[in-house]
Amino acid sequence: MAILIEQTSEKEMKQDIYSDEENEFDLMDLLRKIIGIRKKIYKAAGIGLVIGFIIAVSIPKKYTVEVTLSPEMGNSKEGGLSGLAASFLGSGVTMADGSDALNASLSPDIVSSTPFLLELSTMEILVSKNEVMTLDTYLDEETSPWWSYVIGFPNMVIGGIKSLFAEEDEPVSSDKTGLGTIELSKKELKKIETLKKMITAYVDKKTSMTSVTATFQNPKVAAVVADSVVKKLQEYIIDYRTFKAKEDCLYLEKLFKERRQEYYATQQKYADYLDSHDNIILQSVRAEQERLQNDVSLAYQVYSQVASQLQIARAKVQEEKPIFAIVEPAVVPLEPSGTSRKIYVLAFVFLSVCIVIFWNLFGKDFLNKFEEVRA
Template identity: 60%
Template sequence: MSEKALEKKAEEMEIDLLDILRRIIAMRRMLYKATIVGIIIGVIVSLSIPKQYTVNVTLSPEMGTNKAGNGIAGLAASFLGGSTAIGEGTDALNASLSSDIVSSTPFLLELLNMQVVVDEDNQKTLSTYLEDESSPWWSYLIGLPGMAINGVKLLFADKELTNAANWQHSGVINLTKKEKEKVAFLKKNITASIDKKTAITNVTVILQDPRVAAVVADSVVHRLQEYIINYRTSKAKEDCAYLEKLFEERKQEYYEIQKKYAEYVDTHDNLILQSVRAEQERLQNDMSLAYQVYSQVANQLQVARAKVQEEKPVFAVVEPAVIPLKASGISSKVYIILFGFMAVMCTIGWMLLGKGMWTNFRAQL
């Protein structure tokens, strides 16, 4: 393309831009009105959306590692002459699964039963509190058709199960519609994220009441800690319970053999028959063997008890749950500016392009 053609095209674009600018200036009164309408809509929308408060809790959990021969259990074994073969290996579940645990249905169902304090004289369960949370007015309008359809279905359907105590049977979870909605709401508003490099876990809770959000966040952290601790110590506790039972059995067996030996020696003390000596030696050997077994089980029991304590993970709460003072999310000013800008742009687009296209379309009909 030649230089003259380029210059001519640039002049045409400049003329077009100037023409557009003049047309925009000419419609400035309409733009003022559109701005006012946009601001009013922005105010209505900002007031209709309930305020939400976000609480973040940061904790640094101990990751599962192979601690065979180390720690309390290893120290106990070294003193008692035993080994740490009980519960060796890396944990199958550790803090890296925190996000999956927090979003699991059983975890959230237990959370629904916790008590929250809305104010000094008002205490309720989290499930009841969620029913009182408000929604934008347009969500009710959008949901009206669905509510009507569900109402018609209920007339012809069997009555739903509402007994919360029977939500789980034979490993299968059976929830009502309201429970499913509450669980889905909690999955969206209660999240846990983990930094794989540092193992730092961040628990985030978003609710409309700042105090309730802080209480729920603190409860989620404590329940998460208990869940992981119970899992990691369950095997050691089972081993410990088994050894305690075995210890009592071996102790009782040793006491009975010791009693038999003592009674036999007392009743045959003055006899020097070879058969008496043989029987006495046999009972003494049985007693010694029973004591050795009893002593070994006692040592293993001490190691198992130490193992239970060793398996408990350590959680360092870096940032505790703090009641937020300011609401999170988009502020009212942003809504007002956004809708005001959108109203101006829509008006300009309609006057420059949309109105002419609509006039041509009607003329062709």
């Protein structure tokens, strides 16, 4: 039994040795084949180098600027200005706290919204020392790779032919507030879609930090746009947060003027009655005098309560304004973002070499066998 086990183990060892020798032979044979086609590999590397260089040069450089801010939003403000005003004016005078119309998580939706980008496209930017243009005009100055023009050439031809037979007046972008709609031309819609790709916002759910990025071919333009987006985003959020408080404040100001006028009128009427019935001692005169005095007291109480609510509303407008802390401001980048040109060149060289090696070692044999099967 032991002899059989030893013989079996010897056979397995011999098989392992043979398999190792076959693997070494296969690797050496593969290496000899690769060395045999080294001239083709050199040519493929040269072609890949040229193609990679052309592709790398054709892709325009882009610069990305990121601004990080930390908004203070959605916090209860029981000890704020409105609470302080209420404590001075009396605990019975309060104003209801409504839910926030906007929070930090909606920043990406605001930045990518059409009204926001339409307003942003009208901003003026300093492209160079002596050249100022709107963002909408600058978008026409940015270049694209040559193959994008080749791919889009058929559409340009079709569009040109259509324009010869049908004249269409491009609608001017206008906000129809009555209908709540925005009408855009094809050119404007295309620019809005382009801006959505160039300008993005991201909110970290854990830290609530908002990051705004702007990517353009001009580094100064990228920095200016990123800074403008942050400022306009702050304005949007402040307007949303303070809208209800401002509406309440305007209503109370109107009510305050009405109650004040009513109180002054009632007080004047009471004073005139006292002057005209100064020396008359009659029960009916005393009753009328008491009634007018009660009207003055009631008008003053209403007037005083509205005045208190108005002071609280004015404090609430300031209280509702969120605070923004700019953690990382807009800095003009010195280096372009995205994939380096060297990576493009190396990638095409590597891809060309791999294609040549695969074709010569496996592709030709596979094609010959396929033709033999068909024959």
